[in-house]
Amino acid sequence: MSTKTPEDPPVRRIDRILAFMSLGIAVLSVLCFFAIMIGRAMGMTSTEDYEAGLWPIVSAIPLFGLPIAFVLILVLLIMSFVRRGKAARRP
Template sequence: MGTMSNNDDGAPVVRRIDRILAFASLGLLLISVACFFATMIIGEGVWPIVIIVQAYGPIVAFLLLLVLLVMSFARRGRAHKQ
């Protein structure tokens, strides 16, 4: 892969995949909260996609955050070994 680089202050550079995972997790969590409120307010009809997002969205968002944390800790560990 590429070499590890740091900013001028010594902090590791934030990679694109880190930003994608962070924003995907936040976006999925916000969408699932919005779906929760939509089903609570409207409550009529069966919306399978809304119910699925409401049920599984926070779980997937949490897993994305865990992946982001593991990748970040691994990168920092490799940077400190060098």
């Protein structure tokens, strides 16, 4: 006796875009976090050291990037669950 198993629905373009965006933002945030840690280890301890150049941007990226990446991953998971649920209900 064979049972009919629903096939996985094809991966859509928006799913790929969300996956790569979340991965890219998360990697960039982690790299900026490590740059801040390395800067602190190299002797940049005062706040005046981090107020010049690109350091304000480097220090702000982990603050905003990691939550945005987390939300994008949640949206991707919810979209995937909905798509699979719809595919399972089809006769």
